[in-house]
Amino acid sequence: MIAFRHLPIxxxxxxxxxxxxxxxxxxxxxxxxxxxxxxxxxLGAQSFEEMKTKEKINTDPQVNxxxxxxxxxxxxxxxxxxxxxxxxxxxxxSEQVNAFALPGGKIGVYTGLLKVAQNQDQLATxxxxxxxxxxxxxxNERLSRTxxxxxxxxxxxxxxxxxxxxxxxxxxxxxxVQYGILMPYGRAQESESDIIGLRMMSQAGFDPNQxxxxxxxxxxxxxxxxxxxxxxxxxxxxxxxxxxxxEIGRLPVSTATSPNxxxxx
Numbered sequence: 001m002i003a004f005r006h007l008p009i010x011x012x013x014x015x016x017x018x019x020x021x022x023x024x025x026x027x028x029x030x031x032x033x034x035x036x037x038x039x040x041x042x043l044g045a046q047s048f049e050e051m052k053t054k055e056k057i058n059t060d061p062q063v064n065x066x067x068x069x070x071x072x073x074x075x076x077x078x079x080x081x082x083x084x085x086x087x088x089x090x091x092x093x094s095e096q097v098n099a100f101a102l103p104g105g106k107i108g109v110y111t112g113l114l115k116v117a118q119n120q121d122q123l124a125t126x127x128x129x130x131x132x133x134x135x136x137x138x139x140n141e142r143l144s145r146t147x148x149x150x151x152x153x154x155x156x157x158x159x160x161x162x163x164x165x166x167x168x169x170x171x172x173x174x175x176x177v178q179y180g181i182l183m184p185y186g187r188a189q190e191s192e193s194d195i196i197g198l199r200m201m202s203q204a205g206f207d208p209n210q211x212x213x214x215x216x217x218x219x220x221x222x223x224x225x226x227x228x229x230x231x232x233x234x235x236x237x238x239x240x241x242x243x244x245x246x247e248i249g250r251l252p253v254s255t256a257t258s259p260n261x262x263x264x265x
Contacts, residue, residue, distance in 0.1 A: 044139070097218070103140070205258045222237075
């Protein structure tokens with residue numbers, strides 16, 4: 001259990017203000033971080049272990065060797081990271097076109113992704129993006145924002161004193177939190193991870209131009225169907241591709257040798 005939850009509201013808010021002033025993401029964006037690395041790593045490890053008991057794990061040697069090869073190339077380019085002293089990678093048998101990374105260096109890749117990420121560079125785009133979430137402490141940031149939003153709801157509930165307007169006011173605040181903080185904030189995290197992942201894959205010797213091809217494949221796989229960007233926690237595919245192209249133009253020329261990760265037959 002994270003001890004933070006037992007602190008008085010005044011202490012929580014004071015801590016938030018203090019950490020806001022001194023915490024910045026790898027791209028320089030100001031962050032609110034209320035939880036320790038130990039807390040987040042423990043939470044990530046517990047969640048990962050639970051997933052491994054509930055999801056089917058892929059045991060194909062070629063598939064696992066391929067995913068491990070791409071991941072090793074990415075993480076080796078980073079050196080040792082305090083957010084993840086070591087990296088554990090598990091491939092899950094699922095049609096989901098997805099991957100994830102958790103605090104403490106836990107990475108999951110779904111086999112459905114391998115049908116859309118057609119080569120090592122495109123797979124590196126996704127895994128690098130997910131590692132970017134860990135390096136930028138996005139889980140800590142999201143959990144901290146949620147905690148502070150819940151505090152706001154509690155304060156409003158007390159102020160309303162259980163009147164007939166309480167339920168309506170809480171619903172209004174929930175909508176305000178959803179669209180005013182969490183949803184735009186989620187897009188900022190996604191865009192930031194794109195940048196971090198792109199820099200990482202270039203540094204590791206992967207072709208950053210393949211990140212654009214990956215998201216074009218993603219667009220085709222989704223049938224072009226996506227909710228309007230203003231109502232989504234993710235950037236639209238078109239916005240994402242435009243941002244990646246701009247960032248690719250700013251990347252320094254990499255001297256790293258391209259990894260040779262064999263695509264499973």
